[in-house]
Amino acid sequence: xxxxxxxxxxxxxxxxxxxxxxxxxxxxxxxxxxxxxxxxxxxxxxxxxxxxxxxxxxxxxxxxxxxxxxxxxxxxxxxxxxxxxxxxxxxxxxxxxxxxxxxxxxxxxxxxxxxxxxxxxxxxxxxxxxxxxxxxxxxxxxxxxxxxxxxxxxxxxxxxxxxxxxxxxxxxxxxxxxxxxxxxxxxxxxxxxxxxxxxxxxxxxxxxxxxxxxxxxxxxxxxxxxxxxxxxxxxxxxxxxxxxxxxxxxxxxxxxxxxxxxxxxxxxxxxxxxxxxxxxxxxxxxxxxxxxxxxxxxxxxxxxxxxxxxxxxxxxxxxxxxxxxxxxxxxxxxxxxxxxxxxxxxxxxxxxxxxxxxxxxxxxxxxxxxxxxxxxxxxxxxxxxxxxxxxxxxxxxxxxxxx
Numbered sequence: 308x309x310x311x312x313x314x315x316x317x318x319x320x321x322x323x324x325x326x327x328x329x330x331x332x333x334x335x336x337x338x339x340x341x342x343x344x345x346x347x348x349x350x351x352x353x354x355x356x357x358x359x360x361x362x363x364x365x366x367x368x369x370x371x372x373x374x375x376x377x378x379x380x381x382x383x384x385x386x387x388x389x390x391x392x393x394x395x396x397x398x399x400x401x402x403x404x405x406x407x408x409x410x411x412x413x414x415x416x417x418x419x420x421x422x423x424x425x426x427x428x429x430x431x432x433x434x435x436x437x438x439x440x441x442x443x444x445x446x447x448x449x450x451x452x453x454x455x456x457x458x459x460x461x462x463x464x465x466x467x468x469x470x471x472x473x474x475x476x477x478x479x480x481x482x483x484x485x486x487x488x489x490x491x492x493x494x495x496x497x498x499x500x501x502x503x504x505x506x507x508x509x510x511x512x513x514x515x516x517x518x519x520x521x522x523x524x525x526x527x528x529x530x531x532x533x534x535x536x537x538x539x540x541x542x543x544x545x546x547x548x549x550x551x552x553x554x555x556x557x558x559x560x561x562x563x564x565x566x567x568x569x570x571x572x573x574x575x576x577x578x579x580x581x582x583x584x585x586x587x588x589x590x591x592x593x594x595x596x597x598x599x600x601x602x603x604x605x606x607x608x609x610x611x612x613x614x615x616x617x618x619x620x621x622x623x624x625x626x627x628x629x630x631x632x633x634x635x636x637x638x639x640x641x642x643x644x645x646x647x648x649x650x651x652x653x654x655x656x657x658x659x660x661x662x663x664x665x666x667x668x669x670x671x672x673x674x675x676x677x678x679x680x681x682x683x684x685x686x687x688x689x690x691x692x693x694x695x696x697x698x699x700x701x702x703x704x705x706x707x708x709x710x
Contacts, residue, residue: 343401350394461502581605595677599665610654627702645699
C-alpha cells in the first residue's frame, strides 16, 4: 500500500464530506447519510486496514513522547493517525449539524449560537432567532423562492465539485507545483459559497424589486458571468495552462480581459443587494443585523474590486521575490514576499465576517451598543483589508512571525 496514494484519495473524500455538511439544510437526511455515516465508515475501514497491516512492524508506542515520535516516523502509521482524525472529526461535525437542526437553530448561526450559549442575553436572543426560523418555510424552499437561479447554479457547482475532485485525484499533471485542478476546485467552492450566501440574503430584498423583470435579467447576467468564469478556469486546467495572468497569446489575453469584466459583474451583485436590503425598511431585522448585512455586502464589492484590479495590473499576486516559494500553511500565502491574496481573501469574505459579527453583537449587547459595534467593526474590517493591501504592495509578507 502506497501512503501517498491513500492520502491523495482520503483528503478529497473528507473535503467532500464537509462540503455536504455545509449544504446540509438542502437535504438533511442525505447529508447525515453521507457525512455522518458513509464517509466516516470508509475512512474507518482504511484506518483499520492500515493498523492491522503495519502496526506490528512499527517502532515506538504510546509509553512516552519519544515512543510516540518514533511510532509516527512510519509513513503508514502517520497516515493511519491522519485518517483516524479525518473520520472522527467528520463524525463530530455531523453530530453538531444534526443537533443544531433538532434544536431549531438556523444552520448559518450554529457557530455564534455555540459561542454565546452560556450568556443569558445571548441565549435568549439566539433562542428567539431560532424559534423565528422554525416559523419560516424550509430553508431550501425559501432560498429557491427568493433566488431560484442562484440556488440552482450553486447546487450544480457544489455537486459537480465531486467530478473536479476526482480529476484532481486521478490526473497527475502539475502546474507551478500544484495539481492543474487545484484552482478549479478552489473556485468551485468559493463560487458555491458565494451563490448560496446571496440566495440566503435575498429573503430581505424588497419583494417588488425581487419580482421585477429588470432584477431577474440582472441576476441572469451575474449567473452567466459565473458560468463563464468556471468554464474559463476549468478549460485552462484541462489544457494544463494558466487561467489568471495568462497573456501568452492574443486569444488568452483577450479571454483574461473578458474574465475581468465578468468578475466585476458577478461581484456587483453584492453591491446591488446590499443597497437594496438597506433601503428595505420592511426587512423585519433587528437594526444591528440589518446594518451588518448591508455593510457586509456593500463592502465586499467596494474592497474587492480595487484589490483584484491591482492584482491583475501587477500580473501576479506576489509583490517582490519569493526565493523558495514558502507559504503559510494551509492557505499558501507567501512567507517571503508581499501577497495580494491576503487582502483579496478578507475583502471577498466581508459578506460573511461582518454579518456574523453583527449577529453576535446583537445577541450579547443592547441594540444601540450593538449598532455602534457593527459600525466600528465594519470600519476596523475595512482598515484590516487596507493594511494587508498596503503591506503586500510594500513587498512584506502577512504575519511574518508565523513563518
